[in-house]
Amino acid sequence: MKPVALRATVLEEAERVIKEALAALPAAPILRPLRQSEHECEDAETGAPDGSVRVGRGYWLDGVDGNLVSSCVDAIFRYWTAVGFRIISDARPTVMFVAAVDPATLFGMSLAVGDDGTLSLVAFSPCTELGEE
Amino acid sequence: MTSDRIGGSAAQIASAVARLDQQHESARAAVESLAGRLAEILGMPDRSAEASWVARVQEMRAVLLIRLDEELGTIRVVANREVADLFAVLLLTARTAARTPDGNSDAPTARHIRATWSQLGEAQAVVVREHAALLRDCDGVPVEVRDALNRASLADELDSTKKSSDRRRLKRLQEVIDTPPPGCRRYLLDYEVRGRGRAVILTAPEDVSPEGAEFCLVVVPGASSSLRNVRMHVVGKGDEVLEMMRRLSPKSSQCVVTYVWPSPRLFEGLVERAFDRSGEAPRLRRFLEGLGVARQPSDSNDDGRLITVVAHSYGANLLGTAARTSPPERGLKHKGLRRRVFLLGSSGTTLDRASDFGVLGVAPEDVYSGVATYDPVRAVSGALYGPSPNSEEFGAVRVDVGPGTRIDPPALGVPRAHTLGYWAPDSLAILNAALIGLGKDPIPKQSGVGVDSVVSRRDPSPELT
Numbered sequence: 001m002k003p004v005a006l007r008a009t010v011l012e013e014a015e016r017v018i019k020e021a022l023a024a025l026p027a028a029p030i031l032r033p034l035r036q037s038e039h040e041c042e043d044a045e046t047g048a049p050d051g052s053v054r055v056g057r058g059y060w061l062d063g064v065d066g067n068l069v070s071s072c073v074d075a076i077f078r079y080w081t082a083v084g085f086r087i088i089s090d091a092r093p094t095v096m097f098v099a100a101v102d103p104a105t106l107f108g109m110s111l112a113v114g115d116d117g118t119l120s121l122v123a124f125s126p127c128t129e130l131g132e133e
Numbered sequence: 134m135t136s137d138r139i140g141g142s143a144a145q146i147a148s149a150v151a152r153l154d155q156q157h158e159s160a161r162a163a164v165e166s167l168a169g170r171l172a173e174i175l176g177m178p179d180r181s182a183e184a185s186w187v188a189r190v191q192e193m194r195a196v197l198l199i200r201l202d203e204e205l206g207t208i209r210v211v212a213n214r215e216v217a218d219l220f221a222v223l224l225l226t227a228r229t230a231a232r233t234p235d236g237n238s239d240a241p242t243a244r245h246i247r248a249t250w251s252q253l254g255e256a257q258a259v260v261v262r263e264h265a266a267l268l269r270d271c272d273g274v275p276v277e278v279r280d281a282l283n284r285a286s287l288a289d290e291l292d293s294t295k296k297s298s299d300r301r302r303l304k305r306l307q308e309v310i311d312t313p314p315p316g317c318r319r320y321l322l323d324y325e326v327r328g329r330g331r332a333v334i335l336t337a338p339e340d341v342s343p344e345g346a347e348f349c350l351v352v353v354p355g356a357s358s359s360l361r362n363v364r365m366h367v368v369g370k371g372d373e374v375l376e377m378m379r380r381l382s383p384k385s386s387q388c389v390v391t392y393v394w395p396s397p398r399l400f401e402g403l404v405e406r407a408f409d410r411s412g413e414a415p416r417l418r419r420f421l422e423g424l425g426v427a428r429q430p431s432d433s434n435d436d437g438r439l440i441t442v443v444a445h446s447y448g449a450n451l452l453g454t455a456a457r458t459s460p461p462e463r464g465l466k467h468k469g470l471r472r473r474v475f476l477l478g479s480s481g482t483t484l485d486r487a488s489d490f491g492v493l494g495v496a497p498e499d500v501y502s503g504v505a506t507y508d509p510v511r512a513v514s515g516a517l518y519g520p521s522p523n524s525e526e527f528g529a530v531r532v533d534v535g536p537g538t539r540i541d542p543p544a545l546g547v548p549r550a551h552t553l554g555y556w557a558p559d560s561l562a563i564l565n566a567a568l569i570g571l572g573k574d575p576i577p578k579q580s581g582v583g584v585d586s587v588v589s590r591r592d593p594s595p596e597l598t
Contacts, residue, residue, distance in 0.1 A: 033315045033316075034315065034376065034379075034380075035314065035315070035376060036314070036315055037314065037368060037372065038368075039364055039365060039368035039369045039372075040362075040364060040365050040369070041365075041369070054369070054558070056558060058376070060383075088559070089535075089559060089561060089564065091561075091564060091576055094568075094574070094576050095381060095564070095568065095573075095576075097381070097564060099559040108557075108558060108559055110558075110559040112377075112380040112381060114380060114381055114382055114383040114384070115381065115382050115383075115384075115385075116382075116383055116384045118380075118383045120380040120383075122376075122380075122558070122559070124558045124559075
């Protein structure tokens with residue numbers, strides 16, 4: 001079972017995995033907030049204690065040249081594979097969407113490309129019992 | 134008196150009030166003109182009228198205008214009240230029909246409510262003031278009106294409720310509507326604290342009109358859905374799908390409704406006809422009808438609107454029951470509006486085939502179904518509530534929702550935790566719900582896109598295999 005974690009620690013970890021993934025992109029996007037969530041997990045979702053929550057952070061990646069969008073997806077896919085993340089979804093070519101989980105921390109991430117070429121990157125924590133700050 | 138006649142009378146009186154307004158203006162103008170003319174005549178040099186006569190005319194003018202305003206004002210108040218009361222009768226009839234399994238077939242439809250509401254003129258304000266309790270959950274009433282009334286009612290109820298468990302649930306609801314995702318707004322369309330409680334919440338980006346979005350998706354959760362776990366459903370399901378829709382199609386406009394209803398618990402739902410008796414099915418059907426009425430494109434060339442219902446687990450039983458018990462003459466077909474259904478982790482809908490959703494305005498090719506490999510509903514699928522939605526005979530388009538999450542060890546040889554994995558962020562189920570909700574083709578069954586995952590009861594951290 002995951003130990004009780006501080007909210008600030010979980011948030012820091014979410015921001016850290018996003019920052020590291022961004023460093024792998026062949027572009028330097030401008031970040032615009034997309035997700036800032038915290039919600040309790042489904043009762044039976046992980047067998048986690050009552051009140052366990054999942055914390056999420058996500059950003060639109062603005063300002064990426066249209067020609068680089070596809071390379072960004074390839075680059076992040078390579079990065080996740082290289083650092084040992086497990087790919088949990090690769091929906092290409094139906095839709096440009098890839099998702100992975102870090103088996104060490106159980107943080108998940110996904111990169112999507114909208115039908116207009118807009119990129120978005122989201123990270124979320126596993127179901128975690130948050131302790132008092 | 135039939136609903137048609139009541140609605141017709143309300144509209145006629147409202148229209149008469151509007152005409153009265155015009156006549157009132159004309160009468161005022163006539164008095165002004167007459168007084169002006171008299172003053173002009175009296176003030177002519179060759180008539181040399183005394184100043185007191187001019188003053189007398191001015192006085193008469195003022196008295197006439199005051200009396201005119203008073204008389205017509207009284208008529209207007211009485212007429213508007215009459216209109217509001219007639220409309221309240223319609224609201225009450227509609228409410229009763231929405232809560233009765235064999236509802237009154239003469240009850241006003243959401244379309245009828247909407248049409249009458251739009252003709253009420255200034256009586257709308259009287260209805261809002263005097264019949265808020267009937268108006269706030271009535272399908273067909275504009276979303277923004279319902280939201281304002283429900284928020285006011287919630288604030289009042291929070292002030293007056295003493296029972297601590299009710300207060301806790303109401304506070305939870307307040308928190309949910311006060312904390313939309315970044316850049317989004319929530320609209321409270323209905324709520325109830327009684328029993329297990331309910332809440333119907335629409336979430337849309339701030340720059341999207343709640344009734345104008347091209348794509349609107351309704352999440353109907355499964356077993357044990359209630360006001361107690363409203364946050365889990367709205368944030369953990371509705372918001373997840375909305376976010377995925379926004380990510381996949383940032384330039385189109387979307388909204389998501391999370392329909393948190395008092396669902397039977399797992400074993401309560403096994404009772405025969407549990408979903409018929411609850412009275413929930415007609416309520417859902419009316420809600421979907423109202424959503425369609427509100428979203429009918431005003432431009433006849435605009436045929437791109439889509440409403441998709443994602444019905445999970447018992448949510449699919451409810452949706453199926455809504456279709457099976459729907460009066461056939463009250464189909465949910467609206468010009469320029471398409472409807473889709475996505476049955477997720479469903480063991481059955483009480484319908485024989487996908488085409489039976491036609492009564493809800495859904496074409497057979499727009500019925501989708503998916504069940505995870507490890508979802509234990511597979512064990513009872515087709516046994517209790519009609520054919521499995523994932524069977525060939527049912528005829529839904531089968532989509533990939535991944536293998537789901539297995540819990541080890543199994544109980545009595547059956548994998549445990551019936552709903553695992555569908556609503557985890559970035560799941561294939563959410564991805565496909567978003568694709569279907571955007572009118573796109575979903576990822577088909579056995580695509581191999583998703584991978585296996587296992588949760589051990591001894592160590593509940595997901596372990597990917």
